Amino acid sequence: MTADQLFKQIREKQSFLCIGLDTDYNKIPKILLDSEYPIFEFNRQIIDATADYSIAFKPNLAFYEVLGAAGWISLEMTVNYIHERYPEIFIIADAKRGDIGNTSKMYAQAFFEKMNFDAITVSPYMGSDSVTPFLEYQNKWVILLALTSNAGADDFQQVVDQNSNTRLFERVLQKSERWGNEHNMMYVIGATRADMLTLVREHAPNHFLLIPGVGAQGGSLADVAKYGFNSKCGLIVNSSRAILYADCTNDFAKVAREKAREIQEEMSQLLNQYKIV
Amino acid sequence: MTADQLFKQIREKQSFLCIGLDTDYNKIPKILLDSEYPIFEFNRQIIDATADYSIAFKPNLAFYEVLGAAGWISLEMTVNYIHERYPEIFIIADAKRGDIGNTSKMYAQAFFEKMNFDAITVSPYMGSDSVTPFLEYQNKWVILLALTSNAGADDFQQVVDQNSNTRLFERVLQKSERWGNEHNMMYVIGATRADMLTLVREHAPNHFLLIPGVGAQGGSLADVAKYGFNSKCGLIVNSSRAILYADCTNDFAKVAREKAREIQEEMSQLLNQYKIV
Numbered sequence: 001m002t003a004d005q006l007f008k009q010i011r012e013k014q015s016f017l018c019i020g021l022d023t024d025y026n027k028i029p030k031i032l033l034d035s036e037y038p039i040f041e042f043n044r045q046i047i048d049a050t051a052d053y054s055i056a057f058k059p060n061l062a063f064y065e066v067l068g069a070a071g072w073i074s075l076e077m078t079v080n081y082i083h084e085r086y087p088e089i090f091i092i093a094d095a096k097r098g099d100i101g102n103t104s105k106m107y108a109q110a111f112f113e114k115m116n117f118d119a120i121t122v123s124p125y126m127g128s129d130s131v132t133p134f135l136e137y138q139n140k141w142v143i144l145l146a147l148t149s150n151a152g153a154d155d156f157q158q159v160v161d162q163n164s165n166t167r168l169f170e171r172v173l174q175k176s177e178r179w180g181n182e183h184n185m186m187y188v189i190g191a192t193r194a195d196m197l198t199l200v201r202e203h204a205p206n207h208f209l210l211i212p213g214v215g216a217q218g219g220s221l222a223d224v225a226k227y228g229f230n231s232k233c234g235l236i237v238n239s240s241r242a243i244l245y246a247d248c249t250n251d252f253a254k255v256a257r258e259k260a261r262e263i264q265e266e267m268s269q270l271l272n273q274y275k276i277v
Numbered sequence: 278m279t280a281d282q283l284f285k286q287i288r289e290k291q292s293f294l295c296i297g298l299d300t301d302y303n304k305i306p307k308i309l310l311d312s313e314y315p316i317f318e319f320n321r322q323i324i325d326a327t328a329d330y331s332i333a334f335k336p337n338l339a340f341y342e343v344l345g346a347a348g349w350i351s352l353e354m355t356v357n358y359i360h361e362r363y364p365e366i367f368i369i370a371d372a373k374r375g376d377i378g379n380t381s382k383m384y385a386q387a388f389f390e391k392m393n394f395d396a397i398t399v400s401p402y403m404g405s406d407s408v409t410p411f412l413e414y415q416n417k418w419v420i421l422l423a424l425t426s427n428a429g430a431d432d433f434q435q436v437v438d439q440n441s442n443t444r445l446f447e448r449v450l451q452k453s454e455r456w457g458n459e460h461n462m463m464y465v466i467g468a469t470r471a472d473m474l475t476l477v478r479e480h481a482p483n484h485f486l487l488i489p490g491v492g493a494q495g496g497s498l499a500d501v502a503k504y505g506f507n508s509k510c511g512l513i514v515n516s517s518r519a520i521l522y523a524d525c526t527n528d529f530a531k532v533a534r535e536k537a538r539e540i541q542e543e544m545s546q547l548l549n550q551y552k553i554v
Contacts (some may be wrong), residue, residue, distance in 0.1 A: 034501075060376070060380055062374075062380045063380075065387040066386045066391055068349060069346040069349040069350045069353070070346075072346040073343060096374065098373060099371075099373055100426075105341045106342075106343045106358045107342065107343075110342040110343040112343075114342075114343055114345050123373070124433060125401065125422055125425075126400075126422065126425050126427055126429055127427070127429020127432030127434070128432055129427055129428045129429040130429055145402055145403070148402075149403070150378065150403055151378065151406045152404020153403065153406035155405055156402060156404055156445065156452075157404070158403070159448060160438065160440065162438070162439045165436065165439070172433065176334065176431050191411055197541060212433055265319055274373045
């Protein structure tokens with residue numbers, strides 16, 4: 001998918017919502033456990049219920065790997081289902097991979113060829129050759145971890161480099177601009193840091209940012225929009241648990257749809273307020 | 278597996294060799310492609326041929342994920358086979374995982390419960406809560422990326438922290454000592470940097486180090502031993518391609534055994550020279 005296609009979808013749906021398919025076997029309604037692939041069945045109902053309001057889906061690999069081969073099959077079925085039914089939707093593998101060059105090449109094959117993801121999250125720790133193999137695919141995306149929203153984020157990401165006087169996450173933004181560009185690379189930026197978004201936008205004014213921390217993890221959508229928007233939106237904001245598990249009865253999909261619609265309405269207001277759509 | 282059990286194996290086999298099961302579907306002998314699980318069949322023959330000379334096996338996840346669910350099944354079969362036939366051998370998931378706390382917990386379940394790996398490689402970029410969930414398992418290990426041997430390693434790992442005047446990989450060693458200890462944590466240290474091993478040993482004198490870069494990637498075993506050994510060996514040195522693909526005919530397992538034996542002999546000499554066994 002191209003950046004233009006993504007922006008087209010944002011304008012049409014007046015939304016920049018990504019739904020994180022962190023589908024936990026222990027949290028889905030018991031009635032689904034009778035189906036052959038309960039995780040896929042849950043995902044399918046969530047996808048159908050929320051596709052009107054979301055522009056991206058983002059399965060997190062851990063939730064599938066924990067079920068072994070059966071989990072992997074549910075993941076493949078989920079990706080195929082989205083592509084067939086909702087070809088306009090952007091699909092992100094939240095996998096946080098990254099290894100030496102020839103191994104990252106294998107991961108790229110796994111996620112972009114064997115499965116048909118549009119994007120994959122990648123960890124920058126091992127540097128250039130751990131990232132660049134993912135960038136060799138036309139219309140596929142790397143979403144590089146820069147500044148995350150979790151408790152341990154400060155342990156290393158805020159280290160200030162003696163030579164350049166920049167923080168590690170800024171160095172990730174700077175270095176990676178030589179590997180890719182705004183048409184094949186995005187960044188993960190924790191939304192609990194709206195104050196950091198201005199700094200991020202200085203380094204990466206035109207890139208899309210994937211914001212994982214709105215909702216359950218805190219972070220205000222209005223702040224993220226204020227400091228993070230660019231002229232083509234430039235934001236994909238994720239919500240997982242707040243939508244997936246808004247209701248744990250057989251009405252889960254209906255309630256998830258309501259929850260997604262609420263977020264989309266707030267997003268629509270912001271997109272209009274900043275004259276982006 | 279405990280550190281004592283691992284050292285016992287090192288003494289008995291006079292070896293600290295780990296064999297990386299980076300099993301590439303395109304590189305295995307064609308005759309194996311007729312079996313139901315070619316990757317497992319290749320692994321099984323390599324394992325049987327080399328178990329006398331190696332103390333650990335290390336499947337790299339990328340090579341299994343690229344085959345989808347079938348790859349995942351081959352991986353599970355491989356781990357189960359090693360545990361059943363060679364219960365003394367240490368099994369490492371070279372997965373380089375790491376995510377927010379509740380997600381790393383899922384990965385830990387996937388690799389330590391669903392599958393029965395003894396250890397997993399973890400990327401430190403996201404900090405404490407991305408690593409600590411893996412440390413909650415008795416006799417299981419985190420092998421944390423510190424200083425890798427690939428081309429891009431210098432991009433971030435050598436950044437010098439303005440406050441502590443230490444490099445990023447040193448900071449990883451320092452910080453992580455608060456999360457775990459020499460009984461549940463090891464470090465990945467690229468062997469192409471024998472000069473850096475002295476520095477690593479100042480920070481982590483008692484930890485095991487996993488050295489990936491001997492053989493195809495260069496790096497001298499004698500140097501690694503000289504600067505890396507501690508009184509309980511403290512080293513696990515990996516070789517993958519140099520053993521797996523030493524021969525591409527139907528004799529591959531026999532030739533792999535010879536290759537592993539050659540490395541083990543050099544290791545035995547070094548272990549004796551430094552009076553470790």
